[in-house]
Amino acid sequence: MTGSEATPSFRLAYVPGVTPSKWVRIWNERLPDIPLTLIPVSAAEAPGALRAGGADAAFVRLPIDRTDLSAIPLYTETTVVVVPKDHVVAAVDEVSAEDLADDIVLHPLDDTLDWERLPGRPAIERPATTADAIELVAAGVGVLIVPQSLARLHHRKDLTYRPLTDAPESRVALSWPEDETTDLVEQFIGIVRGRTVNSTRGRPPAPAQPKTKRSDKGGAQRKPTAGKPATGKSPRSGSGGPKGGSKGAGKRGKPRRRS
Structure with a gap:
């Protein structure tokens, strides 16, 4: 794929009956620094204009010879x-x-x-x-x-x-030389297909970010270390036990009965 810097402008051919104004407006909003030039051509001239390099893309009427042209059908007319x-x-x-x-x-x-x-x-x-x-x-x-x-x-x-x-019925398509699928062509395809400005289609993917270790939620307790209580608080002393009792000898609750 050729970089967008190789084409300072975008040339869009269109056949009679096709009205490209909506897509041109979106192009000007998204790429204001890249001028888009409209080139009216007859239905018979459109494929030749693409092959001769006279346009980067064109709205054409199918069928056309697709030997060296790509084409995306867009709509069918009454x-x-x-x-x-x-x-x-x-x-x-x-x-x-x-x-x-x-x-x-x-x-x-x-x-x-x-x-x-x-x-x-x-x-x-x-x-x-x-x-x-x-x-x-x-x-x-x-x-x-x-x-x-x-x-x-x-x-x-x-x-x-x-x-x-x-x-x-007549089918209208967007066509371009298959060997010239430039970044600007990809941009215009995205506009015609209704992709949003944030779409990553046709752009290099962003590098993956390293995963960060999740912090404890809600003050979750850490695994106790030897000699330290799980809550980080000092053990209950003998408010319910004898005075001067040995360390850790506080009164314990009654053992549960086994069922």
């Missing part, structure tokens, strides 16, 4: 269909792929959903980007299926969206 507000889909709470059988379903080149078969009817051409596809939906050309965060990102007043029940 898939929605984006439609004009006057579309019949806008009148229901959710739809299925079968409900889109008569619609032209746009399939942009930057789509991140892992389709076996796209529902609906295909468009003549594939839009270059999701943003381009949104413009076509607004123009009444077709509908678009995307992760919910992308529908929010490209929100328009004339469009709406509804959950699509039987579509593939």
Whole structure:
């Protein structure tokens, strides 16, 4: 593992739809002397940015080639269909792929959903980007299926969206080069996973402290030594025995009867 002093700053790439502000805020609170730089990238560019050293870590959309990248899945998004507000889909709470059988379903080149078969009817051409596809939906050309965060990102007043029940889902993960798991990467993993500031994960364990001998509790009696009473007090003299009796000859209580 490389020491944190090797990286004076932390570069975090993120794909469209991911909002890293919460984690950035926690980073700035915990490591105010280590600036964090945000790098927006497309979903297709994110793995290459990590491999080329353009970012220390990145929020990506799975699946990605994990040959030389580590990845921690974080959450799964709801898939929605984006439609004009006057579309019949806008009148229901959710739809299925079968409900889109008569619609032209746009399939942009930057789509991140892992389709076996796209529902609906295909468009003549594939839009270059999701943003381009949104413009076509607004123009009444077709509908678009995307992760919910992308529908929010490209929100328009004339469009709406509804959950699509039987579509593939998009998983968001934190990824980094597996050979570059630096101390700062470990710090950011801890933040994303919700570890507290006192967590020892990723830090060297503290040396074990030698055990100290427990002191006697409550004035516990020590083992008597020869010639000394256990309590440390002088033996009772003969207040109940004869005067001038020999040492230790004080009156003793009556012996107990044996049962």
